Amino acid sequence: QVQVQQWGAGLLKPSETLSLTCAVYGGSLSNYYWSWIRQPPGRGLEWIGEINLSGRSDYNPSLRSRVTISEDTSKNQLSLKLSALTAADTAVYYCARGVGWTQRFDYWGQGTLVTVSS
Amino acid sequence: DIQMTQSPSSLSASVGDRVTITCRASQNINNYLNWYQQKPGKAPKLLIYAASSLQSGVPSRFSGSGSGTDFTLTISSLQPEDFATYCCQQSFRTPYSFGQGTRLEI
Numbered sequence: 001q002v003q004v005q006q007w008g009a010g011l012l013k014p015s016e017t018l019s020l021t022c023a024v025y026g027g028s029l030s031n032y033y034w035s036w037i038r039q040p041p042g043r044g045l046e047w048i049g050e051i052n053l054s055g056r057s058d059y060n061p062s063l064r065s066r067v068t069i070s071e072d073t074s075k076n077q078l079s080l081k082l083s084a085l086t087a088a089d090t091a092v093y094y095c096a097r098g099v100g101w102t103q104r105f106d107y108w109g110q111g112t113l114v115t116v117s118s
Numbered sequence: 119d120i121q122m123t124q125s126p127s128s129l130s131a132s133v134g135d136r137v138t139i140t141c142r143a144s145q146n147i148n149n150y151l152n153w154y155q156q157k158p159g160k161a162p163k164l165l166i167y168a169a170s171s172l173q174s175g176v177p178s179r180f181s182g183s184g185s186g187t188d189f190t191l192t193i194s195s196l197q198p199e200d201f202a203t204y205c206c207q208q209s210f211r212t213p214y215s216f217g218q219g220t221r222l223e224i
Contacts, residue, residue: 035214043218044205044216044217044218044219045162045205045207045216046216047212047213047214047215047216050212058212059213060212060213061119061213062213094161094162096161098209100167102149102150102152102167102168102209103150103209103214104152104164104167104168104173104207104209105152105154105162105164105207106164106173108161108162108163109161110161111160111161
């Protein structure tokens, strides 16, 4: 049974860099696409970006200049860095596995609330 | 980018009701459409993929239909545990995008 666990700092100041890690247990990270998705309080989901089977990343153009997604296959972990934070980046951040030709998200981390406030 | 629009944004219903939620894409996405259920404080849960395929373990009262730009999620007979928020997601092209959600209330 695949389990996805994520962690990282929950309270950051404007201009700082968000850093989150997602670990996969019971399955291989490298056989799937993995995405980061966020949800501002009371709002809908926003796709941040993904890392594919070749380790290549693809980002939402709205965040591309500030985001980096990488993986450490030896640890079966995925990471997200988002720089130059503002209050608009306050959200619950999720990692999720993309599977199949439809790239549906079938396994999700538990979510990490990141609050950006001075 | 592909925009996803859901309707209604909220819906009141009762146990045993049949409900339908609609999702419209701003361009043709064939059947690259997935549906999720989300409860407060929890991650989304995949219900339907490829517009009409039921995810393993999901009750058969959930069904999906549509192709191109117009899609529907139907719950045939609402159960108490179905009161939640539902959203659609297009996976036709990155950046993947989600509908704003439909809140299903008692």
